[in-house]
Structures are given as structure tokens and as C-alpha cells.
Amino acid sequence: MENELEKDFLIAQSLSAMAKTFYVKVSKPLTNQDSWYLKKGSMVTGVKVIAEGTEIREVERLIRDYPLPNGEKTKAKDWFKVRGTALITDGTNEVVAELHWYQCKDIGKVEYKQKI
Numbered sequence: 001m002e003n004e005l006e007k008d009f010l011i012a013q014s015l016s017a018m019a020k021t022f023y024v025k026v027s028k029p030l031t032n033q034d035s036w037y038l039k040k041g042s043m044v045t046g047v048k049v050i051a052e053g054t055e056i057r058e059v060e061r062l063i064r065d066y067p068l069p070n071g072e073k074t075k076a077k078d079w080f081k082v083r084g085t086a087l088i089t090d091g092t093n094e095v096v097a098e099l100h101w102y103q104c105k106d107i108g109k110v111e112y113k114q115k116i
Contacts, residue, residue, distance in 0.1 A: 021045045024086070030099075030114045035090045038099070040088035051081040056102070066107050078104050088114060 021043055028038040038044075053059065053076045063074050080103045088097050098115045 018071045028044040040086040044084040
């Protein structure tokens with residue numbers, strides 16, 4: 001069963017939730033860049049977990065801001081901070097950039113940020 005946020009990405013069935021590469025089906029805005037977004041049709045490659053659970057500085061905020069669909073809170077151990085490389089655009093320019101985001105098994109990928 002595909003969760004609500006994950007429907008925007010296509011991940012090969014043989015890969016885990018922390019896939020090495022995934023295809024972006026719907027453009028996603030970057031939280032730290034006003035007009036930049038993750039480009040539809042691009043591939044996110046080199047995906048790697050860089051922190052998990054209580055190692056994530058903002059885990060308490062993530063638990064508060066992203067409840068499960070049934071209203072229950074997630075647990076710190078459910079969260080991962082992940083990085084990967086993808087094509088981003090502002091509508092005119094396109095740049096390959098390193099991105100960081102948070103990911104929860106039952107919620108999906110949230111808060112994409114470009115790292116410079």
C-alpha cells in the first residue's frame with residue numbers, strides 16, 4: 001500500500017525505502033529556497049542515511065509537525081535524515097545539487113533542502 005506522500009515518487013519494487021536512486025513524479029519545493037524546486041522527471045541518486053532517530057537535531061519538531069494519518073505521533077526511531085543528489089530548477093535555470101530531507105517509514109519524504 002502506497003502512503004500519501006510517497007505517491008509522488010517511483011521506487012523500484014526490489015529496492016528498500018532507502019533506495020539508492022528514485023524517480024521524481026511530481027515537482028517538490030525546497031524549504032530553504034524561495035523559487036527552487038526538485039524537478040519533475042529527475043532522478044535522485046546517491047541516497048544515503050546521514051542520521052537517524054535521536055541523532056536528528058530536529059526530531060522532536062518532526063514528531064510534532066508530522067503525525068501519522070490516524071493522528072498518532074511517530075517515534076524518534078522512525079525518522080531518518082537522508083541525503084542525495086538531484087536536478088533542481090527555478091523554472092529558468094537547472095542545477096545538480098546535493099539535497100537533504102527527512103524520511104519516516106509511515107509518512108514518507110518531507111522538507112527537501114538544498115545544501116551548498
